[in-house]
Each structure stands twice: as structure tokens, then as C-alpha cells.
Amino acid sequence: MTRLLKFMMERKSLLLFLFLEFFAFTLILRSNLYLNYKHNHFVTEVSGRYNNRVHNITRYFELNQVNRKLQEENSRIKNKKINKINDSIDFLTWKNFSVIPAVIITNQFQFSNNHIIINKGSKDSIQPGMGITGTKGIIGTVVKVSPHYAAVLSILNNKTSISVKPKNSNHFGFLKWEGRSPKILTVEDIPLDAKINISDTLVTSGNSNIFPKGIPIGIITDIKKLKGSKNYSLKIRPVEDLTDLNIAYILNNKYQKEYLQLKDSINEN
Amino acid sequence: MKINFRFFLLLFLLVFIQLLWYNHLKLYGRFVPIIYIYPFLILSFSQNNLQLILAFITGIFLDIFLHTGGIFAAVTVFIIYIRRLFTIPFLHQNRRNEEQINPLLFSFNNKIIYYGLAIFFTILFLNLLESFSFSYVFYKVPLFIINTLLSLIIIIFIDYLFINKING
Numbered sequence: 001m002t003r004l005l006k007f008m009m010e011r012k013s014l015l016l017f018l019f020l021e022f023f024a025f026t027l028i029l030r031s032n033l034y035l036n037y038k039h040n041h042f043v044t045e046v047s048g049r050y051n052n053r054v055h056n057i058t059r060y061f062e063l064n065q066v067n068r069k070l071q072e073e074n075s076r077i078k079n080k081k082i083n084k085i086n087d088s089i090d091f092l093t094w095k096n097f098s099v100i101p102a103v104i105i106t107n108q109f110q111f112s113n114n115h116i117i118i119n120k121g122s123k124d125s126i127q128p129g130m131g132i133t134g135t136k137g138i139i140g141t142v143v144k145v146s147p148h149y150a151a152v153l154s155i156l157n158n159k160t161s162i163s164v165k166p167k168n169s170n171h172f173g174f175l176k177w178e179g180r181s182p183k184i185l186t187v188e189d190i191p192l193d194a195k196i197n198i199s200d201t202l203v204t205s206g207n208s209n210i211f212p213k214g215i216p217i218g219i220i221t222d223i224k225k226l227k228g229s230k231n232y233s234l235k236i237r238p239v240e241d242l243t244d245l246n247i248a249y250i251l252n253n254k255y256q257k258e259y260l261q262l263k264d265s266i267n268e269n
Numbered sequence: 270m271k272i273n274f275r276f277f278l279l280l281f282l283l284v285f286i287q288l289l290w291y292n293h294l295k296l297y298g299r300f301v302p303i304i305y306i307y308p309f310l311i312l313s314f315s316q317n318n319l320q321l322i323l324a325f326i327t328g329i330f331l332d333i334f335l336h337t338g339g340i341f342a343a344v345t346v347f348i349i350y351i352r353r354l355f356t357i358p359f360l361h362q363n364r365r366n367e368e369q370i371n372p373l374l375f376s377f378n379n380k381i382i383y384y385g386l387a388i389f390f391t392i393l394f395l396n397l398l399e400s401f402s403f404s405y406v407f408y409k410v411p412l413f414i415i416n417t418l419l420s421l422i423i424i425i426f427i428d429y430l431f432i433n434k435i436n437g
């Protein structure tokens with residue numbers, strides 16, 4: 001016993017190092033399970049409050065940019081109203097959704113798993129699983145919620161897998177991010193039967209019920225047919241500049257709970 | 270340098286700037302200097318246990334605000350624990366094992382090597398733990414070198430303008 005204590009005293013620095021590393025790695029492993037642990041609310045709320053204060057100071061320098069984006073969006077909405085009759089099918093999927101506007105407080109894009117914090121939380125009826133769009137296209141899904149803030153899993157995240165399709169066809173594939181550049185996303189699993197060209201637009205397929213059908217995602221910049229594969233591998237440029245986000249819209253599917261219950265009951269059978 | 274009020278002031282300031290850089294400054298989304306670790310790098314090589322605990326707390330603090338689990342805590346503790354190894358290129362083994370080495374007294378060239386290696390490995394391990402992908406990390410090595418150089422410029426600037434002036 002004395003020898004053990006002596007050994008521990010001689011190597012207390014190493015033991016402390018191993019203990020702290022063990023603790024840190026436990027946190028990393030737990031956070032990889034989509035950060036579903038107890039201090040979830042606490043972490044989101046604390047970082048949200050701090051970042052909100054900093055954002056309140058920095059936002060004055062960005063007002064011109066925000067105004068320009070809102071003007072662009074206004075004109076796009078006006079154009080969409082005119083073309084509404086042509087978009088009647090997309091309109092049917094949109095009617096299940098309500099839209100909640102929010103301000104983006106922080107936007108990460110330096111990591112391979114990036115998060116966004118918005119200034120709306122559970123008190124504004126925000127729940128994990130809701131989709132988020134910017135002024136032009138999708139930007140992520142809500143993963144954590146505190147009373148006043150929400151953490152969003154950005155599409156610049158290597159866990160991203162969103163169902164997408166070419167605007168003029170119904171063959172769908174999955175949106176991914178390889179972590180290399182915020183200007184390049186990839187799309188896998190679109191079958192070779194689909195007729196696609198460079199500069200075509202990809203939109204949400206509406207399959208997941210998180211996003212309605214037809215929200216723009218990106219423009220095709222490269223098309224590859226992989227040897228031995230029956231699918232395309234596409235590189236796309238996102239329509240939304242994911243390094244420069246100010247405004248977000250949270251999409252609340254009013255019937256999402258009902259949809260998930262139905263899906264679960266099918267799986268059980 | 271010892272762990273005193275000046276150390277905590279510098280640490281608080283650099284952690285604040287680090288968070289600001291990660292969350293609010295843009296620089297094309299690629300260039301992120303790592304400066305929060307500097308106050309630990311200039312501590313003398315004694316008082317190791319207290320340094321490890323402070324490194325862990327600083328790391329956890331960054332993890333909370335950057336939503337990175339425990340990545341910063343793990344890497345900061347690791348780098349502080351092994352930082353003696355970054356003196357291998359310029360210190361003899363006997364000298365390296367001395368308890369009271371003060372990094373602030375290194376020559377300019379030795380400081381560049383010591384800070385440079387520490388920052389490069391901090392960036393490398395942060396990215397490795399964050400992505401869990403060697404291919405991703407190898408692809409990003411040129412960017413890590415640029416970020417290391419950017420961090421070095423800022424750190425040498427702080428070192429010469431503030432720290433050396435106070436010590437001198």
C-alpha cells in the first residue's frame with residue numbers, strides 16, 4: 001500500500017494528465033451522440049447569451065448587408081407570387097409549414113462539424129428536428145434548444161444527409177459535406193437515369209418532411225459517373241453563402257409529429 | 270512567467286479574442302489563428318499540476334462556447350503536458366529536464382521554433398479530434414501551416430510589445 005502511494009505521488013503529474021484526458025474524451029464521445037446530455041440547455045443558453053451580446057455590438061457594422069439581402073428577398077417573393085399558379089404542387093407542400101424568422105448569432109464554418117446559434121428557442125415553439133433556411137436556400141436543422149436560443153446543425157457538417165433532387169426531375173440523392181470548402185457540397189446517389197447538366201439547380205425533395213419540396217440548395221458545378229456505380233457523384237455550389245449568414249427562417253411542419261407516428265407504426269408492423 | 274494576476278488577465282483576453290475569431294470574424298472561413306494557448310506556453314516548466322488543471326478549465330470554457338464537446342480541453346491539456354518536447358530542436362537533454370526553464374528567456378529563433386511547433390500541433394490535434402479523419406487532416410496541412418504562421422505573427426507581436434517590455 002505504501003509502495004502504491006509512493007508510486008502515485010512520484011507520478012502525480014502523469015496521473016492527473018491521464019485523468020483530465022479521460023474526462024475530456026468522455027465528453028467528446030458523449031457530445032458525438034448529438035450532444036444529448038443533461039447540460040444541453042445550460043450550454044446552449046450560456047453560449048447563446050454571450051454570443052448574443054457580442055452580436056449586438058457587431059451587427060451595426062452589418063446593417064447595410066442585411067438591408068441588401070432583405071431587398072433581394074422581397075423581390076424574389078414578389079416574383080414567386082406572380083408564378084404561384086405554376087408552382088401549385090410545391091405550394092401544396094408549403095401549406096403544411098409555418099415560418100418563424102430568427103437572427104443568426106453565431107455561424108461556424110471553420111470546423112468539419114459546424115454549428116449555428118439562432119436567437120429563438122423553446123419559448124418560441126422551436127423544437128429539435130426543424131429545418132432552417134436562409135434568404136436563398138437551406139442552411140441546416142435544429143439539434144438543441146434552450147428557452148431563448150437554438151443550436152442548428154449546419155449543412156457544413158460531416159453528419160449532413162439531406163434528401164435532394166434536380167429541379168426538373170424527381171430522382172433524388174443525398175446532400176453531404178466533405179469538410180473541404182464551404183463553397184463546395186457533394187450530392188451522392190442520384191441514379192444515372194436522371195437527366196442532369198452543369199448549372200442545373202438542386203432543390204429539397206420534401207421526402208423527410210423537415211423541408212418542403214422545392215427549396216433551392218445549390219447549382220451543379222461538376223458531374224462524375226463513378227466506375228461500377230449506377231449513381232452520379234455531383235459537386236454543387238450552395239445558393240446561400242454559408243460563410244455570410246444574418247437571417248434565418250425556421251420551418252415548422254405542423255403535421256411532423258403525426259407523420260413520424262405513422263412512420264413508426266409502419267416500421268413496427 | 271508565473272501563474273499570477275497578469276497571467277489570468279492575459280488568458281482571459283486571449284480566450285475572448287479566440288472566441289470572437291471563431292464565432293464572429295470571417296476571414297474567408299479558413300484562417301483561424303490559435304492564440305489562447307500562448308499564456309500557457311510562456312509559463313516556466315514547473316508548477317505542472319496547476320498548469321494542467323488551468324489548461325483543462327480553459328479548454329472546457331472554449332468547448333462550451335464553440336459546441337465542440339471536450340476537444341479543446343483534451344488538446345490543451347495534451348499540449349501543455351508535452352510542451353517540453355518542443356524544445357528538443359534547440360535544448361540539450363540535460364538542460365531540457367531542468368525544472369525552472371523560462372520560455373520567455375529563449376532567443377528569438379528558439380522562441381519561433383517552440384511556439385511554432387506547439388501551435389502547429391495544437392491545430393493538427395484539434396482538427397484530428399474534431400473530424401476523426403486522417404484524409405481530411407492531410408488535405409488541410411497547408412492551411413494548418415498558414416494558420417500557424419498567422420498565429421506566430423500575433424504571438425510574437427504580443428510577446429515583444431507587452432510581455433518582454435514588462436519583464437525587461
